Amino acid sequence: MQVGLFLSSIEAIRNSFGDQSALNLDNIVDFGMILYTFVLGLEMDPYVILKSPSRHTILAYASLISTIALTTAITPWLPYGANDTNIITLTTTLSLTLSGTGSHVLTRLITDLKIGKSDIGKLAIMAGVHSDMMAMLILSIGFVFLPLARFSDARDVIKLVVKMALTLLLQVVVAAKLSPYFLDWVNNENPEGRPLKGSHFVLSMAFMAVICSCAAWFGYSPFLSSFMAGLFLPTEGRISKWAISKLNKLLSLLFYPLFCFWVGLSIEFTEFHASQPDTWERLFTLLLIVAVGKVVGTVIGGILLGFRWPELAAIGLLLMAKGHFQIYFVVHALRVSRISSYYTKIS
Template sequence: MGNNDDCFPICYNETVNYPNSIWKSQDLLKNYLPIFIYETITVVFSSRLVYYLLRPLSQPHLVSDLLILLAVSTIAQVGLIFYVFMAGLEMNLDFVLRAPKKPTIIAICSTLIPMILGTGIYSLVIIVDKKFLKNYVETYEYNRPQCYFIWSMVLSITGFPVLANILVDLKLLYTRLGKLALTVATHNDFYNWIMFALVFPFLVNGYRAIFSMLCVIAFILLSHFVLRPLLEKIVAKKPNKHDWTNYQLSFVIMGLFASTGLTDILGVNPLVGALIYGLAIPRGSFTEMLMERSDDFGSRYLAPLFFFSGGLSYSLLWYAFQREFGFWVAYEHQRRLVTHSAQHCMG
């Protein structure tokens, strides 16, 4: 692999449609729109088909989204923004801040235990594969603080909207266990998004991120004390949800993309802006109407595209034949520890 004799050039054809000149560009609606529509229909149809095939096994939509291994990358990112926005709409910030003691303890345990175990297991992977990594890339690129933080965050996130859909499908939403699980998931996602918004910029940019944090905090205060009261006055003028037209609701979606674009300019992940905007929407019949109208489009059509892109990048056979496969299996133990902690708190 290291000899130059083993290297050989590969040539391929690639069509470039004058990317630097809009006047010479081809008709995008004619050339690319039909392909995009075809890909989207294929993705949605395949996801629904796999979901109904797995329905006897009580598998959620997320499983079918990952298994079909299809993706439309650009719209997938828009789907992720909608996914986080819907999570913000479903969260009740007042309820999170005034939560009972038991769900709070379980949420803290389900956040800290996976983060600690994830950091430890990732350290073991770095130690075991130190020699292996040097053959491809310098080890220090994998041994940075942001790598540990991302791994710990991935293991601690519950996925509040996904859990809510699972509880609805299993008809457990209104049971004692379902209410407790939903409350814990709400707290868990809230804690993780706070850590992601406040900690990750410092891990990437160091002390320079303080300016981004100050701007984001100012944006949060502006959204809560200025934007939310303004939206409450607008919503109060039309208490009946049937008075809202799709044209008027499109301004809400425009505000969503404006919020994500602003946080991106401020140096923070755009998903943080989607969550802040979702939390700023006043709760009540307007929120229920907005979720009802945008759930099918956002959660059933756009959000699956993001999980498709994730499923496309996975190779389960490759992981199964690697030396560190035992470490991947070990991740299951952190879920079991959280389960036992929750059972202990419930008595």
């Protein structure tokens, strides 16, 4: 990230990207984010929601609820959105973005700290994954009822909401109920230890691509659509494990470095306005919301389970980690003028 921000801040490099080059880079990053959210969902188990709450799910829910409540109470008083941005949409999406946890980044951080095998490390990883899944799931459902498209006629909004809701429901049903039969057949025809048949491989990839994109054809977000498809597709089996392994490797080698450069290229440092106190007020308010929300929620939930508060505070701080999707979501909102990069006083 630091290298990407440094290179993209160099004037000569920024000027070398014309409109077409910048558009091509945007399209590449958008496609990479679709793959990222698909793998993210594929690595999660949505059916854990239906089971009795365990220790890590209680910590995840407590941190989510406290952060969402704190964000909802504070952010409407600060002008983060553009002039025509709906305050309900802004507050909802911002609260879910702040309450979520970048599970990939958290896992890497805990591994680098060499606490992955400890009880606190395992608990933090599981709580982070569940927190990430719930924030993404609520955001995916909420997008249906709070679409980003602007309409002057309420009937057009209702038509879009109904259309997206039906197609998303169809996508989930196909991914959860019908895809296991197809993938089980492919897995049985290609047992472990034998080369994967090319025709079955192409058919499986095409099947997954159709499931990921069918809701996006009707106005739904392609990134959230791929997440919902991956979330409800079977995780077990040769095809799913192959997709997780190969796509994660592709993302690590190509997408993440390019993504960091794209983030730096999308940021205009001249609009930061460091001399204005309101700039720092908005920045540190967001950091304070995440820190207080995560720590307080985790401590309250953990004390009810009988944990000691110092370990709970450490888990809360770890759950503050944000991932690639949260960063992309913010930059994308700035790109489509849903949030403002500068402070405007409300008269």
